[in-house]
Amino acid sequence: MSEQTAVQEQQVASKTVKFEIQRQDTPDSKPYWESFSIPYRPNMNVISALMEIRRNPVNADGKKTTPVNWDMNCLEEVCGACSMVINGRPRQSCTALVDQLTQPIRLEPMRTFPVVRDLVVDREFMFDSLKRIKAWIPIDGTYDLGEGPRMPERKRQWTYELSKCMTCGVCLEACPNVNDKSNFIGPALLSQVRLFNAHPTGAMNKDERLQTIMSDGGIGECGNSQNCVVACPKGIPLTTSIAAMNRATTVQMFKNFFGSDHMVD
Amino acid sequence: MSRESDFYLRRLHSLLGVIPVGLFVTQHLVVNHFATRGEEAFNTASNFMGNLPFVLFLEWFIIYIPLMFHAFYGVYIAFTAKNNVKRYGTFRNWMFLLQRVTGVFLVIFIAWHIYETRIQKALGAEVDFDMMANILSNPFMLAFYIVGVLSATFHLANGLWSFAVTWGIAQSPNSQKIVSYITILAFLVLSVIGVQALLAFVV
Ligand code: SF4
Ligand code: FES
Numbered sequence: 001m002s003e004q005t006a007v008q009e010q011q012v013a014s015k016t017v018k019f020e021i022q023r024q025d026t027p028d029s030k031p032y033w034e035s036f037s038i039p040y041r042p043n044m045n046v047i048s049a050l051m052e053i054r055r056n057p058v059n060a061d062g063k064k065t066t067p068v069n070w071d072m073n074c075l076e077e078v079c080g081a082c083s084m085v086i087n088g089r090p091r092q093s094c095t096a097l098v099d100q101l102t103q104p105i106r107l108e109p110m111r112t113f114p115v116v117r118d119l120v121v122d123r124e125f126m127f128d129s130l131k132r133i134k135a136w137i138p139i140d141g142t143y144d145l146g147e148g149p150r151m152p153e154r155k156r157q158w159t160y161e162l163s164k165c166m167t168c169g170v171c172l173e174a175c176p177n178v179n180d181k182s183n184f185i186g187p188a189l190l191s192q193v194r195l196f197n198a199h200p201t202g203a204m205n206k207d208e209r210l211q212t213i214m215s216d217g218g219i220g221e222c223g224n225s226q227n228c229v230v231a232c233p234k235g236i237p238l239t240t241s242i243a244a245m246n247r248a249t250t251v252q253m254f255k256n257f258f259g260s261d262h263m264v265d
Numbered sequence: 266m267s268r269e270s271d272f273y274l275r276r277l278h279s280l281l282g283v284i285p286v287g288l289f290v291t292q293h294l295v296v297n298h299f300a301t302r303g304e305e306a307f308n309t310a311s312n313f314m315g316n317l318p319f320v321l322f323l324e325w326f327i328i329y330i331p332l333m334f335h336a337f338y339g340v341y342i343a344f345t346a347k348n349n350v351k352r353y354g355t356f357r358n359w360m361f362l363l364q365r366v367t368g369v370f371l372v373i374f375i376a377w378h379i380y381e382t383r384i385q386k387a388l389g390a391e392v393d394f395d396m397m398a399n400i401l402s403n404p405f406m407l408a409f410y411i412v413g414v415l416s417a418t419f420h421l422a423n424g425l426w427s428f429a430v431t432w433g434i435a436q437s438p439n440s441q442k443i444v445s446y447i448t449i450l451a452f453l454v455l456s457v458i459g460v461q462a463l464l465a466f467v468v
Contacts, residue, residue, distance in 0.1 A: 177346055
């Protein structure tokens, strides 16, 4: 019995995991591929494999190389920092289990965003867009504004689903209309407009948010390929949000066109 | 490229695709169907359409101007996408790609079709059953026209679906699915009408 386990352990120890990683040394340099073969451990994920490469930066040819750079933070799929393209699909590397991936495991940065180095990308575009759409609930005044309006519990429940977005950028990477020829802010941001407009206090600025997505790079750029909803790791109903915002902007457009002296609603 | 007016241009593009262009295409295919009742029936119908009062005005404002805007802005939309059906081979992503492929093909097909019929008429030719029978007697042209008609019916049907989503009519996944079924049905019906008419010229 114990002999068998020893044999098994031996097998495990000799087993390796193959990686092909697209690397890039500086934001402007040419990307190149490098292969790695690292010792297998049970329950490995892509991040622990990357940590192994960092510990011992030797590529598959046995040559010493620079450690691969990547980004990470929470390690439990809530921050979005570790997103990359794994075997052709954008997703979080902290929840990408090696046992569930076909080898060689191909890692690429999400090229929809500017690459900083190797697998690290700069998602600044999304954070700037969050500012553009005023993705917050304004509660500050020059005096105590008191309590806001009550939010119905059942509404809170569905908006909670929208609030799970971690600005990871996977839906932008999946969208055919987010690329260097367009400046579409992307599905996540449209869903955020729905989230903040659904909040009773947030709704006090809803026309401003709608106006923003009716301008440059806004909801008009959506072409309904509906990849976003398939790609989102948080299961956010992005296409429903987009259609809802389509309806809201339709109403807003008619209000603007036929003239209304009402702001907000 | 980016402009503040993009939102309105996109909405106009979606609207014009249905009214008037979509309506015109449907009407055109239905009138063509007279060909299945024989040469005389087709010629009467085509004469009626070609001699409507204010026909030039109608042609320009119901067909050419909206169609040209829809076509040229559509080509711009088609070429700003970076298609990725390899990565996401879902039904909707394929529809997204096919909408753009058929759209670009239709620009070529319709330009050729207008040259062969309307412009020839302006140059003095008679647009009638014989003219079409003549064109379609060439098997290559028959195939070209069949693909053209199918592209048009597909582009129209799928465009109706995106119209429903773009204007916020169909919102929930369920309603979008039902609209999908309805537009698939519209595609099938219009395709049968269109192809039957084409085949009526060759037998
Ligand atoms: S909507 Fe989903 S895929 Fe898009 S950024 Fe948010 S969590 Fe990521
Ligand atoms: S490290 Fe936060 S999502 Fe992976």
